[in-house]
Amino acid sequence: xxxxFGKKLLDMLLTLLxxxxxxxxxxxxxxxxxxxxxxxxRNMDPAAYAxxxxxxxxxxxxxxxxxxxxxxxxxxxxxxxxxxxxxxWDEFKERFPATVELSLVALFFATLIAIPLGILAAVKxxxxxxxxxxxxxxxxxxxxxxxxGLALILIFSVKLGWTPVSGRIALEYDVPVRTGLLLIDxxxxxxxxxxxxxxxxxxxxxxxxxxxxxxxIPLAVIARMTRSSFLEVLGEDYIRTARAKGLKENRVxxxxxxxxxxxxxxxxxxxxxxxxxxxxILTETIFSWPGIGKWIVxxxxxxxxxxxxxxxxxxxxxxxxxxxxxxxxxxxxxxxMKKAMLK
Amino acid sequence: xxxxxxxxxxxxxxxxxxxxxxxxxTFVYCSEGSPASFxxxxxxxxxxxxxxxxxxxxxxxxxxxxxxxxxxxxxSYTISKDKLTYTFKLRKGVKFHTTxxxxxxxxxxxxxxxxxxxxxxxxxxxxHNVGGGNYEYFDSMEMGKVIKSIKAKDPQTVEITLNxxxxxxxxxxxxxxxxxxxxxxxxxxxxxxxxxxxxLNPVGTxxxxxxxxVKGSSIKYTAFExxxxxxxxxxxLVFAITPDANVRTQKLKTGECQFITEPSPSDLAALKxxxxxxxxxxPGLNIGYLAMNVTKKPFDNLLVRKAINYALNRKSYxxxxxxxxxxxxxxxxxxxxxxxxxxxxxxxxxxxxxxxxLKQAGLANGFEAEMWTxxxxxxxxxxxxxxxxxMQADLAKVGIKIKLVxxxxxxxxxxxxxxxxxxxxxxxxxxxxxxxNFLNVMLGCASVDAGxxxxxxxxxxxxxxxxxxxxxxxxxxxxxxxxxxxxxxxEEAPWVTLDHSTVFRAMSKNVKNYKMDPxxxxxxxxxxxx
Numbered sequence: 001x002x003x004x005f006g007k008k009l010l011d012m013l014l015t016l017l018x019x020x021x022x023x024x025x026x027x028x029x030x031x032x033x034x035x036x037x038x039x040x041x042r043n044m045d046p047a048a049y050a051x052x053x054x055x056x057x058x059x060x061x062x063x064x065x066x067x068x069x070x071x072x073x074x075x076x077x078x079x080x081x082x083x084x085x086x087x088x089w090d091e092f093k094e095r096f097p098a099t100v101e102l103s104l105v106a107l108f109f110a111t112l113i114a115i116p117l118g119i120l121a122a123v124k125x126x127x128x129x130x131x132x133x134x135x136x137x138x139x140x141x142x143x144x145x146x147x148x149g150l151a152l153i154l155i156f157s158v159k160l161g162w163t164p165v166s167g168r169i170a171l172e173y174d175v176p177v178r179t180g181l182l183l184i185d186x187x188x189x190x191x192x193x194x195x196x197x198x199x200x201x202x203x204x205x206x207x208x209x210x211x212x213x214x215x216x217i218p219l220a221v222i223a224r225m226t227r228s229s230f231l232e233v234l235g236e237d238y239i240r241t242a243r244a245k246g247l248k249e250n251r252v253x254x255x256x257x258x259x260x261x262x263x264x265x266x267x268x269x270x271x272x273x274x275x276x277x278x279x280x281i282l283t284e285t286i287f288s289w290p291g292i293g294k295w296i297v298x299x300x301x302x303x304x305x306x307x308x309x310x311x312x313x314x315x316x317x318x319x320x321x322x323x324x325x326x327x328x329x330x331x332x333x334x335x336x337m338k339k340a341m342l343k
Numbered sequence: 344x345x346x347x348x349x350x351x352x353x354x355x356x357x358x359x360x361x362x363x364x365x366x367x368x369t370f371v372y373c374s375e376g377s378p379a380s381f382x383x384x385x386x387x388x389x390x391x392x393x394x395x396x397x398x399x400x401x402x403x404x405x406x407x408x409x410x411x412x413x414x415x416x417x418x419s420y421t422i423s424k425d426k427l428t429y430t431f432k433l434r435k436g437v438k439f440h441t442t443x444x445x446x447x448x449x450x451x452x453x454x455x456x457x458x459x460x461x462x463x464x465x466x467x468x469x470x471h472n473v474g475g476g477n478y479e480y481f482d483s484m485e486m487g488k489v490i491k492s493i494k495a496k497d498p499q500t501v502e503i504t505l506n507x508x509x510x511x512x513x514x515x516x517x518x519x520x521x522x523x524x525x526x527x528x529x530x531x532x533x534x535x536x537x538x539x540x541x542x543l544n545p546v547g548t549x550x551x552x553x554x555x556x557v558k559g560s561s562i563k564y565t566a567f568e569x570x571x572x573x574x575x576x577x578x579x580l581v582f583a584i585t586p587d588a589n590v591r592t593q594k595l596k597t598g599e600c601q602f603i604t605e606p607s608p609s610d611l612a613a614l615k616x617x618x619x620x621x622x623x624x625x626p627g628l629n630i631g632y633l634a635m636n637v638t639k640k641p642f643d644n645l646l647v648r649k650a651i652n653y654a655l656n657r658k659s660y661x662x663x664x665x666x667x668x669x670x671x672x673x674x675x676x677x678x679x680x681x682x683x684x685x686x687x688x689x690x691x692x693x694x695x696x697x698x699x700x701l702k703q704a705g706l707a708n709g710f711e712a713e714m715w716t717x718x719x720x721x722x723x724x725x726x727x728x729x730x731x732x733x734m735q736a737d738l739a740k741v742g743i744k745i746k747l748v749x750x751x752x753x754x755x756x757x758x759x760x761x762x763x764x765x766x767x768x769x770x771x772x773x774x775x776x777x778x779x780n781f782l783n784v785m786l787g788c789a790s791v792d793a794g795x796x797x798x799x800x801x802x803x804x805x806x807x808x809x810x811x812x813x814x815x816x817x818x819x820x821x822x823x824x825x826x827x828x829x830x831x832x833x834e835e836a837p838w839v840t841l842d843h844s845t846v847f848r849a850m851s852k853n854v855k856n857y858k859m860d861p862x863x864x865x866x867x868x869x870x871x872x873x
Contacts, residue, residue: 153593165594171581288585290559
């Protein structure tokens with residue numbers, strides 16, 4: 001067991017190191033220069049440029065920079081943003097709740113719709129319903145987020161006027177930050193006294209479109225997973241037995257099959273969280289959602305190396321941790337897996 | 344499926360009722376990004392400056408919609424005969440904002456002026472290093488060299504002495520980096536050991552009081568009831584930070600914002616067709632050009648420089664690269680700047696004439712040269728590579744074989760300053776709307792050594808004109824001198840003047856009194872909502 005955890009930990013560290021290295025190299029390959037950003041390109045003085053470059057540590061060879069950076073991260077210091085001059089971790093912390101809120105709602109929305117659809121497709125296997133649902137889910141999976149987001153804005157915000165175009169809450173509400181999750185903060189007693197439920201309602205409205213856009217790909221994945229998992233379970237002997245006993249079909253599906261079919265779905269859900277966090281980068285940019293995705297894009301356009309590196313690193317940590325957790329859940333759910341994993 | 348559809352419809356109706364529209368005179372501006380700081384001294388980018396404009400005033404300011412300098416926090420000013428001493432009489436009874444953190448106990452006075460200028464000027468000032476200590480504009484406008492001393496003669500009088508006569512000094516004072524911050528607030532923050540707050544929670548004398556800033560989301564201001572100047576009727580000013588240009592357009596259409604910056608060119612036609620929206624445009628305060636290094640052969644030959652001017656089909660570049668959203672430039676300054684010489688005759692596209700001129704220069708068989716293409720996108724040159732390729736094709740037609748070269752941007756800037764290039768694409772966005780900021784900075788003899796004269800063209804006639812214009816403060820006389828200088832420039836053709844890009848803004852029809860700022864800022868001080 002100790003060996004297993006040791007191996008897992010080593011895996012995680014190597015993955016993180018690899019991701020950090022690739023990110024570190026890639027951003028240095030992108031044309032653009034954080035030094036110019038710092039000193040300004042008007043009347044650029046080569047001496048001042050060299051000095052600023054040295055101050056940022058960018059005058060050293062890339063391997064040296066990388067080793068220094070890793071050392072710094074190992075000590076828990078993600079560096080300071082070139083643009084805002086505040087600690088990368090603080091910048092991240094401030095924006096992360098917005099991304100978490102959006103991701104959770106998106107995942108909730110995806111699950112709520114995907115599982116019933118997947119079951120329907122499995123039960124009505126090879127009928128029009130099945131083909132239609134799976135065809136649609138394939139289309140959903142292939143949808144470019146940018147296009148999809150703008151299309152929804154055009155239909156629901158511009159044409160129908162049902163939802164706001166972008167942002168997190170109507171601009172007239174000043175909700176003090178407690179948890180950072182607006183759905184919770186807007187229910188605090190002081191806001192409820194002043195505004196009633198209007199602020200909460202506004203936050204919810206603002207969540208709808210981005211959550212749909214962000215949830216679309218996971219929805220497609222989960223629906224397809226549900227369908228195949230159900231098909232497998234529905235073919236089992238005990239289901240045939242249940243049916244032979246004369247149980248109603250609803251009972252067979254929702255009581256007997258559902259539980260067993262759920263196991264792979266739950267793991268898919270956990271893995272989708274990674275897709276969602278990274279998908280948030282595009283969704284947040286379209287919907288002006290002040291989370292980490294939008295922050296990373298802004299950092300990229302301003303070539304804020306420490307912010308990009310730090311942001312990518314923390315996201316990588318989150319995804320690696322989630323994946324490891326899923327592996328561990330597997331073992332708990334199915335002890336036979338342990339042997340396979342230990343090899 | 345039926346339930347789902349029904350649910351959607353019910354939900355839609357519920358939403359329609361709840362879709363809140365804000366009450367009162369709230370003006371929402373959909374801006375494109377987050378400000379880097381709320382201190383005008385520390386920033387040079389348009390996004391940050393826009394967020395700062397509502398809060399502060401300078402001693403002087405630009406008259407809205409023009410580059411004319413008018414008094415602001417200084418009620419009046421006098422300039423000594425030798426043009427070296429500027430005396431500012433300060434406006435009485437001007438109040439600073441009251442905010443969550445600060446309640447002013449006194450009115451604006453000379454101490455505030457001294458504090459604001461000395462913070463940037465004096466490296467030992469207690470606030471100099473707060474916020475990084477990098478004063479980009481103050482340094483690049485060489486204010487440290489120009490200013491000899493600043494004195495408060497009495498609480499309402501400030502005297503600034505210069506080291507040498509510098510006519511654009513007044514225009515520099517009107518720029519945001521010379522805005523006035525509150526010394527009383529600074530002292531309070533220093534006592535609380537929270538100096539850096541001064542750049543985060545700004546206190547100024549401007550028409551709007553800063554309320555809150557949520558990073559990446561919004562900036563909020565309320566109207567300042569004790570504002571000394573003329574203002575519009577907005578009660579609340581909100582910047583909704585919306586980086587995607589398409590989304591900004593949609594927000595304008597739904598009424599979620601009343602004003603958007605930089606609509607995407609592809610949305611312009613649709614916006615112009617919308618009955619609730621008005622679109623305005625103006626030439627940007629910029630110039631894109633191709634500089635010919637006159638210290639390198641064969642560009643030392645005027646005939647060759649003229650030939651290149653005739654050989655380039657600039658109209659085709661504007662159609663292909665700017666999608667028509669630019670105008671052909673004939674002078675080195677944009678038409679929005681005073682002293683623009685409209686009488687100048689431009690070189691038309693005429694490859695035959697170009698060939699003829701090359702023949703006269705003894706280069707009937709053409710020649711080979713290098714052209715540096717800009718590696719970054721700028722409003723006056725959105726795609727340097729494509730522009731280079733189009734120019735290459737045009738020049739090939741008259742027998743000039745061009746090799747395109749480029750570097751990363753810092754290298755491009757550094758190498759070009761030492762004059763390694765032959766032909767080079769460049770451009771400039773003006774700072775203070777003064778012709779000197781274009782003509783002298785990019786074409787004066789002193790700028791050859793400073794490195795910003797990329798054609799390295801030092802013409803005595805031209806230089807005498809712009810240097811003389813810099814020494815006098817009489818606008819009429821300066822205008823005359825600059826007009827003459829533009830004629831010399833055109834005749835000597837050290838550049839091919841390419842374009843001035845067009846700037847667009849779109850707003851709801853109920854927004855009145857907005858004037859496009861030639862310097863490119865979005866200023867809402869006098870805007871009214873109907």
